[in-house]
Amino acid sequence: MAKIDTHPLEGLIDNQLRQHDYYSFGSMTWQHCLVNDEEIYDALLNPQKSPYFDPIHIENGDIKTILQVNATLLNMMFYAVYSGYLFSLIVNDERYNREKWSYYYMHKKLNGHIYEPIFISLLPQIFDDKYELSDELKELYITDSRNVFSLVYRCIYTFISHTGLDNSNLYEDIDKNSSYYKEDLPDLLNKMHRKGVNIYYAGKHFHKRQDGKDLTSKNLWGDKNELE
DSSP states (O other): OOOOOOHHHHHHHHHHHHHTTSOOSOOOOOGGGOOOHHHHIIIIIOTTTOGGGSOEEETTEEEOOHHHHTOBHHHHHHHHHHHHHHHHHHHTOTTSOTTTOOHHHHHHHHTTTTTHIIIIIIHHHHHOTTOOOOHHHHTTOOHHHHHHHHHHHHHHHHHHHHHTOOOOBHHHHSOTTSHIIIIIHHHHHHHHHHHHHHHHHHHHTSOGGGTTOOOSOGGGSSOGGGOO
């Protein structure tokens, strides 16, 4: 598989967010929110280290993690964007020790909690306009969070569809010893991480409709150190 040029996608995401007043024409990226390709690989792709390869133990045996089952190129690219946003939020919150809250630690610590935007909040709205969230679930999500990340997800879907990319499950269908898996995918997901960082700072500095918004669900508000 060839290396993926993300410039058209990044421009599409920026334009869509700007049209809906969630983004400005300026974007910021603080170095302490960025990660390198090795960190991306270890947290999201490495079969020996990533927490998403750990089986969930239930009474009848082991099953795959949610992300393993749904680790398509589309979902992983989106997840990298959201993880970039969440990591920026954590490392800019003085309650959390930056020396402790590495990108890898965030995924290891929170892996059971940060699937939500994909599997609870976003997909029903994207694929079924008639779907209504229950009142209990509606209370977990702020409208701006759903809007911003739904736009991002739609952009990635459009990009993959129009460029004819293979939307395979990365964990199951891609050779894990290939240069594509070890080099190209970490680079791709890192670019998506940076876009998540940009979205965070759009709300922090170049705001408009995102002014002061925390785009995580309500059960991620507060002290994340309390999560077991």
